[in-house]
Amino acid sequence: MKRRYAATLAALAAGTLLAACGGGGPGGGGGKVSDDKVVLGVLTDLSAIYADLAGPNSVVAVEMAVADYQKKYGDKAVAETVEVVKADHQNKPEIANTQAKEMYERRKVDALFDVPTSSAALAVQTVAGQAKKLYFNTGAATTELAGKTCNPYTYEWAYDAYMLANGTGTAVTAQGGKTWYTIYPDYAFGQDMQKKFQAAVTGAGGQITASDPTPFPSDNYSTFLLKAKGMNPKPQVLGALQAGGDLANVAKQYDQFKLKDAGISLAIGLLFDTDIKAIGPDKLAGTMFTTAWFWNLDDEAQIWADRFKEKTGVRPTFVQAADYSAATQYLEAVQKAGTDKAEDVSKILNGMKFNDFFARNATIRAEDHRVTHDAYLAKVKDPAQASESEDFTELVETIPADKAFAPPSPECSMG
Known part of the structure; x- marks a missing residue:
C-alpha cells in the first residue's frame, strides 16, 4: 500500500480534492486515526488585505510541514494519508463560522490553522469547542483566545496584542x-x-x-x-x-x-x-x-526561509513560519499519541517545551494554551x-x- 500525501489545491467554491502522491511502503494508519487519515485545514484570507501575510503561502507552509513529517517517519508514520485543505474566510466572522463548520464536519478536518482577523478567529474558536476539534491560531492577535474565550481545543501559537x-x-x-x-x-x-x-x-x-x-x-x-x-x-x-x-x-x-x-x-x-x-x-x-520572528534571524531561520522561497518566490512572514511550526508540532503529537483524537493529542501538547526554527524557548502553557516563546x-x-x-x-x-x-x-x- 502506498502512503499518500494529499493536498487540497481547490479554491473555496470548488469542492474538489486533488491528491499528490508521496513515498511508498506499508502504512501504519490502520484504524489509529479517524477515517484512516489526518486532515489539516488552513482557513485564511486568500484574496484580500491579509492574503500576502497569510493566505495561499500559509497553505504552502502547512504542506511543507506535512511533507517533512512523512519524509521523517516514512512507513512508521501513524497516518497512512495526510491531507491539507483550504478555505477563504474573507475576513468575515460569519463566513469563518460557516467555513469552520464545513471543514470540521463535511471535510473531516482534524486541526485548523492560520485564521488572520481576530473576529474571525474568535468565531472559529467557538466552532472548534463545539466540534471538539483542534484549532491552532497563528494569524490573529486578540488576547481573548487565551483569555475569557479560551477552550481546551484552541492553541494560541504565534503572537498576541x-x-x-x-x-x-x-x-x-x-x-x-x-x-x-x-x-x-x-x-x-x-x-x-x-x-x-x-x-x-x-x-x-x-x-x-x-x-x-x-x-x-x-x-x-x-x-x-x-x-x-x-x-x-x-x-x-x-x-x-x-x-x-x-x-x-x-x-x-x-x-x-x-x-x-x-x-x-x-x-x-x-x-x-x-x-x-x-x-x-x-x-x-x-x-x-x-x-514574533523574521526570516534571517539566524542560520536556522534562514535555512527554512530559503526552502520556502524556493517554493513560493518570496520570503515568509512570521505567520507562515508559525503555520509550519504549529503543523509540525501537531503532527509530532499525533505520532506520539498514536492517534489524531483531539483529547489524546492535547495531552501530549499541554505543558510541552520545544525549540524549532520559529519558536525559541517555547512552552505550550497547559493553563490557557498560550505558546510562550522569545519575541x-x-x-x-x-x-x-x-x-x-x-x-x-x-x-x-x-x-x-x-x-x-x-x-x-x-x-x-x-x-
Whole structure:
C-alpha cells in the first residue's frame, strides 16, 4: 500500500480534492486515526488585505510541514494519508463560522490553522469547542483566545496584542515618545490592541491623549491624520494599530500628509515584511516594531526561509513560519499519541517545551494554551544596509519568553 500525501489545491467554491502522491511502503494508519487519515485545514484570507501575510503561502507552509513529517517517519508514520485543505474566510466572522463548520464536519478536518482577523478567529474558536476539534491560531492577535474565550481545543501559537504592545509601546515611550494619538481598526483585533497599548504606554510613563476607531477595511485615513496635525498640543507619536493592506494605506498617507515634518513620529503596532515591501523600506527606515520572528534571524531561520522561497518566490512572514511550526508540532503529537483524537493529542501538547526554527524557548502553557516563546524588538533596516531586496529587519533586542507574554489570564477556564 502506498502512503499518500494529499493536498487540497481547490479554491473555496470548488469542492474538489486533488491528491499528490508521496513515498511508498506499508502504512501504519490502520484504524489509529479517524477515517484512516489526518486532515489539516488552513482557513485564511486568500484574496484580500491579509492574503500576502497569510493566505495561499500559509497553505504552502502547512504542506511543507506535512511533507517533512512523512519524509521523517516514512512507513512508521501513524497516518497512512495526510491531507491539507483550504478555505477563504474573507475576513468575515460569519463566513469563518460557516467555513469552520464545513471543514470540521463535511471535510473531516482534524486541526485548523492560520485564521488572520481576530473576529474571525474568535468565531472559529467557538466552532472548534463545539466540534471538539483542534484549532491552532497563528494569524490573529486578540488576547481573548487565551483569555475569557479560551477552550481546551484552541492553541494560541504565534503572537498576541500584549506581546506587540509590551515591546513597541514600552520602547517608543521610553525613548521619548510620551504623548500618543492612536488609531485602531474597529473590530476585535484593533480594540484589543488599543487596550494593550494604553496599558503599555501608561506603564512606561507616557499618555495616550486621544484615540479613534477606524473603519475596517479602509483605504482613506485622511480624517484621522489631519486630526493629528491639528491637535493642540500635537501628539509626539501617531500609533497606527492597523495591519496588512490597511496599515500600508495609513503609512503612505502619513507620508503624504507630512506628519513627520509636523513633529509626529510613526509607531506601528503590527508590521510584516509584506507591509514593509508595500510601503517601501526607505519610508520606514528606523521604525521600531515588535515581531514574533523574521526570516534571517539566524542560520536556522534562514535555512527554512530559503526552502520556502524556493517554493513560493518570496520570503515568509512570521505567520507562515508559525503555520509550519504549529503543523509540525501537531503532527509530532499525533505520532506520539498514536492517534489524531483531539483529547489524546492535547495531552501530549499541554505543558510541552520545544525549540524549532520559529519558536525559541517555547512552552505550550497547559493553563490557557498560550505558546510562550522569545519575541524580538526590531527596527526597519536602512535599505543601504540590506543584504538583498527582502532584507528588511534589524534586531534591536530579544525579549525572553517569560517577559514577552502576559501571565495566564484568570478569565481563562479550561473546564
